[in-house]
Amino acid sequence: MSVKLLEIRDLSVQYRGVEALNGVSLDIDVGDYIGLAGTNGSGKTTLVKAILGLVPFAGTISFQSRSLREFVATKHIGYLPQKMSFLDQRFPATAKEVVVSGVFCCKKFPKYLTRDDYKAAFQAMDILGIADLANRMIGRLSGGQQQRVLLARALVHSPQLLILDEPTEALDPQSRETFYSTVERLNKENGVTVLLVSHDIGSIGKYASKMIYLDRELVFYGTFEEFCKSSKMTDYFGAGQHIICHKHQ
């Protein structure tokens, strides 16, 4: 029997009077690997921001049956933002310093790091195969390595839900494959629930078990196979447009 991790009911978000999301309702179960797709401006990032508590919203979002209006879920959520293209090559921080900063969400003032925090950071780096990069400067790492460092930062406080916001946009195909394989392993072996925001429906189909398609409102929510066969989606994309799905081995 599936256990609900996140329940979203009638979620609406407005930015200065402009509707960004309208009446979205969906559930995310523990252990799900969900792809979140949609065109630019479809509300993908707004949905993520609402879950992270960064934008005011109407409706309800509950994390493990507790309303996000009553408690902060960031301690239970790992977040990997879009590739930090602005990352300064000369930023004076080692990979270890960046990864361990992931525990700050769970600390109260005055924050200080313990030996256990560094242990957790090394464990997260070890899981992602980047332990040997611990003392390297973040700006001197390759794009794929940097992204894995940021993923380790998102994982260091052992979150139950991992939100990846277009994580592979700036990566080459090989780094992209490595990254997705790592996330898949985290989902299957470590039981981390994953919400992957991506334009890349192919990658979602390859790795995710379910798919959300947004266009300011919920257009589709189901398995990828259902998405491929959905007459609703065929209607949505319009006559003459086809969804071609093929199974990756």
Add this chain to the structure above:
Amino acid sequence: MALPKDVMIEIFTEIQESLQYAFVQRAIIAGCFMALGCSFLGVFLVLRRFSLIGDGLAHVSFATVAVALLLDAQPIVVSIPLVALASLVVLHLSENARVHGDAAIGLVSSFGIALGVIIASTAGGFNVDLFSYLFGNILSVSSLEVWLTIGISLLVVLVTTLFYHDLFSITFDEDYAQVSGIKVKVVNRILILLASLIVVLGIKIVGTMLVSSLIILPAISALQIMRSFKATMALAGVFAVASVIVGIFTSYVLNYPSGATIVMVNFGFFVGSFVLDRFIR
């Protein structure tokens, strides 16, 4: 090329003699604490592309000093609240208006200079007092200013230590810091208010024109060679304090203006770090 032994002895004797003067002792104490505070803040400000905040606020302080001189009030008493207010305006503009951080600094900076010039001309032109604030004179700091500098610098060190992890997180990735539950706006305001305090005190030491160099130069010198954040802050502090000590003694021995000499020593550290980095890599 080493200096002849007798010249070296003469220089050391002169330095030793200088230390007997109370004004030199005050200059070194105030300068070192000021340098420490500036360099700690500098690392965060430089990395957050707010390097010129010192310059902008110094220009505002030029106007506030002019106001103080016009009202025959203590410049520091008038400057601290007004420059703090200006720093919050810069932050508010960059956060809420369609004005980038550097443009917001430029806006407040030019306003400060223009206001200062108008007030000075209304009061009968530039006088010696106002001119001394343009270029500073560390050798003329009063005991009160020394204590204020120690207090503010220790406050900077304390706050940057207590908020170190939050400041690091915000400096590296502001969006992620916000997601992590860090009160980004509050921490930003604390940082910028500390910068305004240190700038007001700094104009007495190196002057309006050069105060931002105490914030920028030690930080970018340390950034050339350091690979971790804490080490960068520590080295920036060392560079800043060393530049004040070497600068004051050099200016005393060679009879150069102290503020400008401190800046030149800082510049020397930057060149040295830049060259060293090329060897390390």
